[in-house]
Amino acid sequence: MNKLSLLTFRYMKVNFKRTITTCIGVIISTVLIYIIFSVGYSLYFSETEEEYKDYTLMCDAIIECDGDTAKEIVYSADYYGKNNNKAEVELSYAWAVSSDKKVNMIYVNDFLAIPRPLKIIKGTFPKNDNSVMLPEWYKYNGINLIGAKFDPKSGQAVDTPNAKVVSGYYGSDFHIPSSRQEIYMMFDGAIYSNYGDRVFDSDKVFVFVTFKDGNDIREKLDKLKEVYGITSTELSEYAEVYYNPESDLTYATFRAFLLILAFVGIVVAIVIIRNAFNISVHTRSRDYGILRCIGMSRKQIIIIILEEAFVISIIGLLIGIILGHGLSVYVFGLFKKILGLSEFFRIRIIPEAIILSAVAVMIATFYSMISPVEKLYKINPINSLRMTDEYKLDKKKLKANRGRLIGKLFGVEAGYAYKNILRDKKRFLLLTVSLTIWTILATTVLTTISAADKSIYDMTAPPCVYDGQIDSYDLSEAKYMADAVDSTGEVKSTFMKGIAMISIKENDFKTNYTCYGFPEKVYNEFADISDGYVDDENKPGVLIFDNNDKEPGDILCGNLYVSGEIKDFNRFAEVFTRYSSFSLSSSSFSRTFIYNIEDEKKIFKNVKPDIYWYEIMVEFKNENKHPEFDKLINDGGYYFSDYLLLYKSMMSSLKVVKTAVITFLIFIFVLYMINTVNTNSSEMILRKKEINILRTIGMSKKQVDKMLYLEGIIISIIATVIGNIFGCIAGNGIIYFMLFSGQEEGEFAFSLHIDILGILFIIVLLLLINIFAVWITKPEEEDIVLE
Amino acid sequence: MEILIASNLTKIYGKDDTAVTAVNHIDLTIHKGEFTAIVGASGSGKSTLLHLLGGVDTPTEGQVIIEGENIYSLKDEKRSILRRRKIGFIFQTYNLIPVLTVRENIIMPVLLDGNKVDDKEVDNLIELLGLTERKNHLPNQLSGGQQQRVAIGRAVINKPSIIIADEPTGNLDKKNSEEIMSLLMKAVRENGQTLVLVTHEMDIASMADRIIHLEDGNIVSDTAK
Incomplete structure (x- = not known):
C-alpha cells in the first residue's frame, strides 16, 4: 500500500461491476483449482502408508504356521467367531493362504480399481518384493470373497464372521455389464479356498487374523500363540502395507486427468483475468495518459494496476477457497460414489492444496497482467489523450480485396465483419483458441460418455438371456x-x-x-x-x-x-x-x-x-419378482449375482459420472461465456468510435448488429470445426488409451465413437455463446455520438 | 535567465509519402518568468511544439533543455519526475482524473512524488481557485471553468518553474477565460513562474510578454513586447 492506493481503490469502486466480474473470475478459477488440488491430495493422502497403518480392516496380524494349525485357527474363527462364544482367542475372522506357492504377479486393469490399490505386504507374506496381497478385495468385490454376503444395494460385500479366503481368481466381468469392472490376476499357483482344504496341505501357511476387539493386539497375539502353540517368530503385530507403484497405472491416469483439469483451470483463470484487466487498461488509457502527463512514471502506473490485481486475487482467493472446500466435499463424495471408495477415504483441509491453489491463482493473475502491463508500459501520454493508438491494424490482412467475396455473398456487413476479424490477429486467436479448447473438452467428454452409454447397452443387450x-x-x-x-x-x-x-x-x-x-x-x-x-x-x-x-x-x-x-x-x-x-x-x-x-x-x-x-x-x-428364489438364497447364505441390480448399479454410477463431468463442463462453459463477453466488451470499447462513425455515415443499427453477430458466428464456426475434429480424436483416444490402459488388446467393451448429437449440441451452444456475447455488449442506440 | 532551450526540434508524423512535418527544425529559447504565447492557425504545429517542450511527446530530431537538463536524454523515470516537479500542464479539455475529487486531483502530483500533503497550503490554493465549496466534488459535477481551475491547481501545486498550457481557455466563455488567465498571470507575475501558452485568441496572446507565430511547423515571427 502507498499513497497511490487511493487511485487503485477509487478505480475499483468506480468500476465496481468490472471489479466484481474479475473477482468472480478469480473465485471460479480458485474454486476449480482448489477442488482439483483438494480432491487430488485427499485421494493421495488416503492412499498413503500413513492411512494404511491404521487400516486394520485387512487384518490385525499375519501368522505364519503349519497347515494344521492354520486350519484350526481359521475354523475356530469361522465357528466361534460366528457364534460369539467359547473362543479362547476371540477372532472375528481369519483366512489362510498356502505359503509354498508364492504369489508371483498380480495386476489390475480396472479403471474402477483405483480405490483398491494393491499393496505389498512387507516382511510378512510373501517376502518377494513383487508379491502383493489383496487387502481390500474381500470388502469391495463380493465375487472374490467366498462365503461373504453381498449387498446388491451398495454393490459391496458385507463383512461376515465367516472365515474368508480370497479365491485366486478374478472379479466379475460376467455379472457387471462392463469390462471396466474386470480385475484380472495371474498367479504362480492358486490361493486355495479353506473350504477346499488344500490350502492347509502345506507346511507353511499364512493366516490373516482379525480380532473381535482391536485393542491390545499384542496381548491377544501372545495368547493366540500360546493357545495354538505357535513358535514362529514370523508374527507381525500389524500388517504393514506399502504402496505398489507397479500397479499404479490407473492411478497415474487419474492423476494425469486431474492435472489436465488443473491446467484447464489455470488457463481459464489467465484468460478471464487477462481479459478483464485488458478492458480496464483500455477504458482507463486516457486517465493513465493524463497521469503520465502530470508526471506519473510508468512504474507508478503499473503499481496501480498490479495493486488492483493483488487486492482482487486476495479477495477471490479467500472466497474461492472457502467455496472450493465446500464444493470439494461434494465432489469428493461423488468420487467416492463413482469409484467405490472406502470410508477411510475422506476429504480434508490440506495446507498444500490451499498453498498450491493460492500460488496457482496468484501466478495466473500476475501472468495475466503481463499483456495489460505491457500495454501500459508502452502507453504514450499524448496518444492516450488523443486515443489514437489503441488499435493496431494488420495492413496486410486488410488489403482492399479481402472480404469482397463474403461481402457479395452475405452483404456489406458480412464483408466488414470478415475484415474486422482479420484486423486483430491476437484477439481473433484468443477468442477462437479459447472456444476451441472448450469445444475439444466438451466433444471429448460427450464422446466418452456416449461411448460408455453404448457400451453398457451392448453388454446388457439380448441375447444374454440370463438374469x-x-x-x-x-x-x-x-x-x-x-x-x-x-x-x-x-x-x-x-x-x-x-x-x-x-x-x-x-x-x-x-x-x-x-x-x-x-x-x-x-x-x-x-x-x-x-x-x-x-x-x-x-x-x-x-x-x-x-x-x-x-x-x-x-x-x-x-x-x-x-x-x-x-x-x-x-x-x-x-x-x-x-x-x-x-x-x-x-x-x-x-x-x-x-x-x-x-x-x-x-x-x-x-x-x-x-x-x-x-x-x-x-x-x-x-425378473423383477421372485420371492421364493430370494428366500432360498438368503436362507442358504449364497451369493446371487443379480444382473439387473448390477446393471442398475452401473447405470447409477454412470449417472453420477455424467453429472460430475457435465457439471464441470457447465462450469467451464460459464467461464468461457464470461471470457467471451469480456473480450467482446473490450472490443466494443475499442471500436465504439468507429461504430459511431459508421452509424453517422448511414449504417443502420440493424446493419451494425448484423455485422457484429456475423463476426461472432464466423468465430463460432471456426472454433467448432477445429474443436470437434480434435475433440473426437481426443475422446476416442481416451477411450482407447486411458480407460483401458493396462487391459489386453481386444478386451475393451467401448467402441470408437463419434457422437453426432453431441457435436450438434456443441455447435449450437457455441453459436449461442457468441451471439449472447455480442447481444450483451453491442452498442445501444444512444451511443451514436462522435467524441 | 534561460530556463528552456529547444534546438533543432523536429517532429514528423508518418513515413515516406505520408510523412507530415508538424514541427520543423525549431530553435527556441525561453527565459525564466517569461509569458510566451504561441499562436498559429489550426494544424500549424503549435500543440505539438508545446507537447515537445513539455516532454510528453518524443521529437523526431533535436533536443529540449530545461534548467540545464536535456529532457529527452533522460530515462522515462527521470523524465516523469522532471515533469511532475518542474512542469505543470494545462489542457484545453481539462483532462482531470474522473474518479478523483477536486482536492485529490489537485494533490495528485504531490502524491506522485511521495510527499506529504500540506493541507493548509492546499486549502489556500483551493480557496484561491474559488473551489472551496467544490473541493469534494468529482470533475463531472463541475462546470468547464471550474474544471479548468482544478487543472490549474494541479499544474501549480508543486510550484513548477514552467507552466505549459494548451489553449486553456479554448472551451470557456469570456468570463471564465478572463478568470483563468488572471490566475495564470498571477502565477507568472507573483510567483515568477514561466508560462508557455498556446492559443488562437489574440486577446489572450496580447497579454503575453512574447508572441511566437507558427506556420506549417516553422516559426514565422517571434515578437517580444
Whole structure:
C-alpha cells in the first residue's frame, strides 16, 4: 500500500461491476483449482502408508504356521467367531493362504480399481518384493470373497464372521455389464479356498487374523500363540502395507486427468483475468495518459494496476477457497460414489492444496497482467489523450480485396465483419483458441460418455438371456442349488457350468505346450454357427490358451478365439453362452474358458485344473419378482449375482459420472461465456468510435448488429470445426488409451465413437455463446455520438 | 535567465509519402518568468511544439533543455519526475482524473512524488481557485471553468518553474477565460513562474510578454513586447 492506493481503490469502486466480474473470475478459477488440488491430495493422502497403518480392516496380524494349525485357527474363527462364544482367542475372522506357492504377479486393469490399490505386504507374506496381497478385495468385490454376503444395494460385500479366503481368481466381468469392472490376476499357483482344504496341505501357511476387539493386539497375539502353540517368530503385530507403484497405472491416469483439469483451470483463470484487466487498461488509457502527463512514471502506473490485481486475487482467493472446500466435499463424495471408495477415504483441509491453489491463482493473475502491463508500459501520454493508438491494424490482412467475396455473398456487413476479424490477429486467436479448447473438452467428454452409454447397452443387450448367477465351489452343492432353484417355480431356465483355472507347469512351457482337449462337439457347434472353422491354425478339438505375459508357473485363462464371420449372431451367442462365461462387447468376444464339468476328464488330459467352481445361470420368469428364489438364497447364505441390480448399479454410477463431468463442463462453459463477453466488451470499447462513425455515415443499427453477430458466428464456426475434429480424436483416444490402459488388446467393451448429437449440441451452444456475447455488449442506440 | 532551450526540434508524423512535418527544425529559447504565447492557425504545429517542450511527446530530431537538463536524454523515470516537479500542464479539455475529487486531483502530483500533503497550503490554493465549496466534488459535477481551475491547481501545486498550457481557455466563455488567465498571470507575475501558452485568441496572446507565430511547423515571427 502507498499513497497511490487511493487511485487503485477509487478505480475499483468506480468500476465496481468490472471489479466484481474479475473477482468472480478469480473465485471460479480458485474454486476449480482448489477442488482439483483438494480432491487430488485427499485421494493421495488416503492412499498413503500413513492411512494404511491404521487400516486394520485387512487384518490385525499375519501368522505364519503349519497347515494344521492354520486350519484350526481359521475354523475356530469361522465357528466361534460366528457364534460369539467359547473362543479362547476371540477372532472375528481369519483366512489362510498356502505359503509354498508364492504369489508371483498380480495386476489390475480396472479403471474402477483405483480405490483398491494393491499393496505389498512387507516382511510378512510373501517376502518377494513383487508379491502383493489383496487387502481390500474381500470388502469391495463380493465375487472374490467366498462365503461373504453381498449387498446388491451398495454393490459391496458385507463383512461376515465367516472365515474368508480370497479365491485366486478374478472379479466379475460376467455379472457387471462392463469390462471396466474386470480385475484380472495371474498367479504362480492358486490361493486355495479353506473350504477346499488344500490350502492347509502345506507346511507353511499364512493366516490373516482379525480380532473381535482391536485393542491390545499384542496381548491377544501372545495368547493366540500360546493357545495354538505357535513358535514362529514370523508374527507381525500389524500388517504393514506399502504402496505398489507397479500397479499404479490407473492411478497415474487419474492423476494425469486431474492435472489436465488443473491446467484447464489455470488457463481459464489467465484468460478471464487477462481479459478483464485488458478492458480496464483500455477504458482507463486516457486517465493513465493524463497521469503520465502530470508526471506519473510508468512504474507508478503499473503499481496501480498490479495493486488492483493483488487486492482482487486476495479477495477471490479467500472466497474461492472457502467455496472450493465446500464444493470439494461434494465432489469428493461423488468420487467416492463413482469409484467405490472406502470410508477411510475422506476429504480434508490440506495446507498444500490451499498453498498450491493460492500460488496457482496468484501466478495466473500476475501472468495475466503481463499483456495489460505491457500495454501500459508502452502507453504514450499524448496518444492516450488523443486515443489514437489503441488499435493496431494488420495492413496486410486488410488489403482492399479481402472480404469482397463474403461481402457479395452475405452483404456489406458480412464483408466488414470478415475484415474486422482479420484486423486483430491476437484477439481473433484468443477468442477462437479459447472456444476451441472448450469445444475439444466438451466433444471429448460427450464422446466418452456416449461411448460408455453404448457400451453398457451392448453388454446388457439380448441375447444374454440370463438374469443372474449363483456361484458355488462344490459340485454337489451346486447341483443341489440348481435343483432347489428349479423347484421354486419362479425360474424359466437354469444352466450350470464349471470354471477352471489351469496351472501350466514350467515343463509344459519348455515343450511349447498347447492344451488339447476341447471337446469335438463344442468345436462342431461353433463351426456350425461361424463360417466353418474355429481357428486357422488349429484342428478341431484344440483349445488355444491366451498366453499373453505367460511365464512358467502362471495360471492362464483360456480364451476361445472364433474367427470368420458369424452367420447367426443369436445362435452364436446362445452357444457361446452355454460354453463360456458370456461377455459381449462391440469389438470382441472373449472370456474365460468354460467347460461342462462332466467333460472335465476329457478336456484336461495333460493339465489338472487347480481350482474350479460352478455357476448356476438363472433366467427368471419375472425378473423383477421372485420371492421364493430370494428366500432360498438368503436362507442358504449364497451369493446371487443379480444382473439387473448390477446393471442398475452401473447405470447409477454412470449417472453420477455424467453429472460430475457435465457439471464441470457447465462450469467451464460459464467461464468461457464470461471470457467471451469480456473480450467482446473490450472490443466494443475499442471500436465504439468507429461504430459511431459508421452509424453517422448511414449504417443502420440493424446493419451494425448484423455485422457484429456475423463476426461472432464466423468465430463460432471456426472454433467448432477445429474443436470437434480434435475433440473426437481426443475422446476416442481416451477411450482407447486411458480407460483401458493396462487391459489386453481386444478386451475393451467401448467402441470408437463419434457422437453426432453431441457435436450438434456443441455447435449450437457455441453459436449461442457468441451471439449472447455480442447481444450483451453491442452498442445501444444512444451511443451514436462522435467524441 | 534561460530556463528552456529547444534546438533543432523536429517532429514528423508518418513515413515516406505520408510523412507530415508538424514541427520543423525549431530553435527556441525561453527565459525564466517569461509569458510566451504561441499562436498559429489550426494544424500549424503549435500543440505539438508545446507537447515537445513539455516532454510528453518524443521529437523526431533535436533536443529540449530545461534548467540545464536535456529532457529527452533522460530515462522515462527521470523524465516523469522532471515533469511532475518542474512542469505543470494545462489542457484545453481539462483532462482531470474522473474518479478523483477536486482536492485529490489537485494533490495528485504531490502524491506522485511521495510527499506529504500540506493541507493548509492546499486549502489556500483551493480557496484561491474559488473551489472551496467544490473541493469534494468529482470533475463531472463541475462546470468547464471550474474544471479548468482544478487543472490549474494541479499544474501549480508543486510550484513548477514552467507552466505549459494548451489553449486553456479554448472551451470557456469570456468570463471564465478572463478568470483563468488572471490566475495564470498571477502565477507568472507573483510567483515568477514561466508560462508557455498556446492559443488562437489574440486577446489572450496580447497579454503575453512574447508572441511566437507558427506556420506549417516553422516559426514565422517571434515578437517580444
